[in-house]
Amino acid sequence: xxxxxxxxxxxxxxxxxxxxxxxxxxxxxxxxxxxxxxxxxxxxxxxxxxxxxxxxxxxxxxxxxxxxxxxxxxxxxxxxxxxxxxxxxxxxxxxxxxxxxxxxxxxxxxxxxxxxxxxxxxxxxxxxxxxxxxxxxxxxxxxxxxxxxxxxxxxxxxxxxxxxxxxxxxxxxxxxxxxxxxxxxxxxxxxxxxxxxxxxxxxxxxxxxxxxxxxxxxxxxx
Numbered sequence: 071x072x073x074x075x076x077x078x079x080x081x082x083x084x085x086x087x088x089x090x091x092x093x094x095x096x097x098x099x100x101x102x103x104x105x106x107x108x109x110x111x112x113x114x115x116x117x118x119x120x121x122x123x124x125x126x127x128x129x130x131x132x133x134x135x136x137x138x139x140x141x142x143x144x145x146x147x148x149x150x151x152x153x154x155x156x157x158x159x160x161x162x163x164x165x166x167x168x169x170x171x172x173x174x175x176x177x178x179x180x181x182x183x184x185x186x187x188x189x190x191x192x193x194x195x196x197x198x199x200x201x202x203x204x205x206x207x208x209x210x211x212x213x214x215x216x217x218x219x220x221x222x223x224x225x226x227x228x229x230x231x232x233x234x235x236x237x238x239x240x241x242x243x244x245x246x247x248x249x250x251x252x253x254x255x256x257x258x259x260x261x262x263x264x265x266x267x268x269x270x271x272x273x274x275x276x277x278x279x280x281x282x283x284x285x286x287x288x289x290x291x292x
Contacts, residue, residue, distance in 0.1 A: 148190075149189040149190055149191060149265060150216070150265060151214050151215035151216025151217065151232075151265055152215055152216070153189045153216070154185060154186065154189055154215065154216035154229065154264075154265070155215045155216060155229065155231045155232065155237070157185045157186075157188040157189050158181070158185045158229050158231070158237040158246075159231075159237065159248065160188075161173060161176065161181060161184070161185070161246045162237070162245070162246055162247060162248060163245050163246060163247075164176055164181075164239070164245060164246045165244075165245050165246075166239045166240060166241055166242050166243070166244050166245065166246070167180075167242075168242065171183060171184055171195070172184065176239050176246065177239055178197065178226050178227050178228070178238055178239045178240075179195060179196050179197045179200055179227055180195070180239070181229070181237075181238065181239045181246060182197075182200055182218060182227055182229060183195055183200070185229065186264065191264065191265075193264075197220060197224045197225070197226070197227045198224050200218060200220075200227055200262070201218070201220040201224055201227065201259065201260055201262060202262075203218075203262055203264055204218070204262040204263045204264040204265075204266070205262070205263050205266060206260060206261070206262065206263075207261035207262065207263050208261075209255050209261070210251065210254075210255055210258070210261070212261075213230045213261055214230070214232070214263065214267070215230060215231055215232035216229065216230065216263075216264065216265055217229075217230040217261055217262065217263050217264075218230070218261065218262045218263075218264065219236065219251075219253070219258055219261050220258065220259045220260045220261070220262070221253055221257055221258055221259055222259065223259050224259060226238070230251075230261070231248060234250055234251050235248055235249065235250055235251065236248070236249060236250075236251050236252075
């Protein structure tokens with residue numbers, strides 16, 4: 071692969087990057103990588119350039135995965151809504167204790183804080199703080215496992231478990247339980263998604279860049 075051809079390949083990559091979202095971390099990372107590769111192309115042999123592009127492919131692919139992950143979970147450490155539900159199920163049968171926040175007894179917000187802590191996510195202790203976390207979900211029909219449902223203006227908080235079920239610590243005399251959703255949208259103060267859903271844009275951008283860099287690396291090795 072000649073240096074002229076290599077430069078042509080890089081121009082193609084840069085054009086593709088411009089077609090991606092300007093806010094994408096994948097795009098930013100790829101731009102830096104392509105710039106470095108351009109400098110490398112002007113000072114190294116074709117074989118070295120091919121090796122450089124193979125390395126760039128690895129870097130951009132990893133960066134794409136990281137950006138998609140960040141888009142999906144922010145500072146959640148890779149946790150999913152299913153992880154949240156599974157963690158909550160471990161406390162089924164724990165008695166309601168006002169102010170409680172461990173397996174010996176817990177109230178509704180204590181359950182939420184403990185469950186999210188178990189999957190590596192820090193949450194405020196009280197409903198008043200928890201109901202401001204994450205992003206708003208429009209209705210029960212759009213709720214996903216791990217979302218938080220707040221009722222009574224902040225009097226009670228529950229974990230949506232999927233399949234029209236919730237997990238919560240109801241009130242004194244009751245235990246943490248899994249049951250069918252019993253409230254309607256009109257009775258819900260807010261539904262909060264702490265773990266956002268990954269966007270398709272970040273994934274497709276990483277795929278496009280990975281394919282382009284792969285073509286460059288293959289061309290360089292020819």
